[in-house]
Amino acid sequence: MFAQGRGGMIGQRSIRTKLVTIVMSTTLAALAVSVGTVVAYDLRGYQRALLNDVTTQAELVGHMTSAALSFDDPRLARENLAMLRSRPNVRAAAIYDQNGALFATYLAPGETSSFPSHPQDVGHGSKSYVRDGDELVLYKSIVENEDRLGTVYLRSTSQLMGRVRDYLLICIGTTLLALLVAWLLVRRLGHTITTPIDAITNIAREVVAKRDYSRRAPRISQDEAAALVDSFNAMLTEIEQRTLALESSNREIAREALERALAQQEVMRLNSELEERVHERTMQLELANSELELAIEEARNANQAKSAFLSSMSHELRTPLNAILGFAQILAADNLPTTPEQKKEFAGHILKSGRHLLTLINEILDLAKVEAGALTLSMEPVGLAEVLAECRTMIAPQAAARGIRVQFPDNAAALVQADRTRLKQVLLNLLSNAVKYNREGGEVIVECVACGADRLRLSVRDTGMGLRPDQVAALFQPFNRLGQENGTQEGTGIGLVFTRRLVTMMKGEIGVTSTPGVGSTFWIELTTAGGTNGALAQLAVPAQTEAGQPAAAPGAAAPRSILYIEDNPANLRLVQEILSFRTDLTLLAASDGHAGLALAHTHRPAAILMDLNLPGMSGFEVLAQLRRDPDTAHIPVVALTANAMPRDIERGLSAGFARYLTKPIDIEQFNEAIDGVLAQRAAEERTAP
Structure with a gap:
């Protein structure tokens, strides 16, 4: 009870303190506003009176000294200023x-104090005030008969701060x-407000402490306060009733909670x-899905690889077939007479293309055997010197035809563990590439160097154009053709x-290093064998050619020009021979897209024949540039390509080619396509305004 009583006293003093604080704050605010207003009003009036007094003194001094200024009498001016001794607030004056x-x-x-050397600039009959600490400085112009005679300077103490x-x-x-009086009144009268509240506070504290509602x-x-007591008592009655009901409900809830806890433990065990x-x-399932995704990805990659293989093989196989069937049709046609020299030349083209086609087929069959695991090797000690001698004999004619010097090592008397036939095939492939892609009059160097206790490296180094890093990275991919995107060499690129598959099957390694503009080095490493250095070169693009046609008969219409853009010389020769029997046409030829665009812009041919796989710029890109140029946009373009897959044909027609012809060329279909686009062009020219 003592503690509770002491707590009540603390609560009483607290509310009284708040009441005193409110009253004192209100009193202080009221005093501050009222006293501040009176003081500000008085100080403003005092300042205004002071300014008026100083201004009056300045006007009086100016009026009294105007005569002295007019007659230039400083003594009279000083006597007039001396009269300011009667004004003790004026501390200094000057004229x-x-x-x-x-x-x-x-x-x-x-x-x-000293005086300013020059007065402030004031207007005619005006004045200027300057405050300097507790002093007031006034500049007043002296005017007599509307003439400005000078300036009065007065410095007076304002006594404003005091x-x-x-x-x-x-x-x-x-x-x-005032605050003391307010505090005494609040202390005297505050208990009439706090006593009823104190009583309610003490009862509430006891109820909280003892839970006795x-x-x-x-x-x-x-x-x-009486209404507050009644409400408080009613609240206690309601709380007491609800407490009894709550205690009864809690006992029931505790029983149900125990039952639920047991059930929840059982559920948690089952959930676990x-x-x-x-x-x-x-x-x-995740493992199965992962395996399924890998299988799907492998199937997708295999399908893409199959599509790429079929597309590339279609192009590579149709290219020599085009020359074979085309020249054969010319030789077999009765309406296309040929001379004995032409027949010999055409037969040579057929023979060359047939041999190339046989090489392609053999490469494809060999690769298929390797992929299917049907290729078996006979591993045995093979004399490297004998194999290199056979390779020298077989590569010499190909190198001599291009003036390329091939150097073989003299110290290759070693034995390697390999398949003799396949090792010779690997070396011949590297040597053939080194000669094929070398520059005219270049050099191929074969070297044999030991690179370990039981390893030898054979390298083939050439003096060709070399390969860029991105070309080297994609070098051993099928149909890459040694990375020579701009080259004109034939081959599947496999x-x-x-070669890499054969070297791997012989438990060896193969690699390449290349420097653009210097050359390339292909090397293989075999167990207890030596290696050779090899080189790769890039052939230049054939120069643009232009074939003339027989002149038209006297009196006949002038022949119409046809532009053929083709990088394969045999295919270009075939079209030249086909069109040589037509006196109504003249053929223009270009070996790449850039040259073709230049000829099309210069000669404006009646129609354009175009291969799609051109060096530097594809046929689709050339077609797009022709359509963007107003001078060539109307010229019909016929695609003549070995890309014969259905999706290739659909893509070509969608791109805007007037006709899409596939190689090998069917001469009748070829002539019909040219006649069709020329007739359509003539009809458009007749109907044009």
């Missing part, structure tokens, strides 16, 4: 003539006295077992792929 020079001065006793200090002391004293607060007044089973099943 300046109309030129701003100091004319007469006055200093109050005890003053030592007046402000006096007011502050008065305000502080008044405020303290049967206690009630006494009613000791008849005001708002189920989660373990689900986790195991999920892991199995020779190096097959």
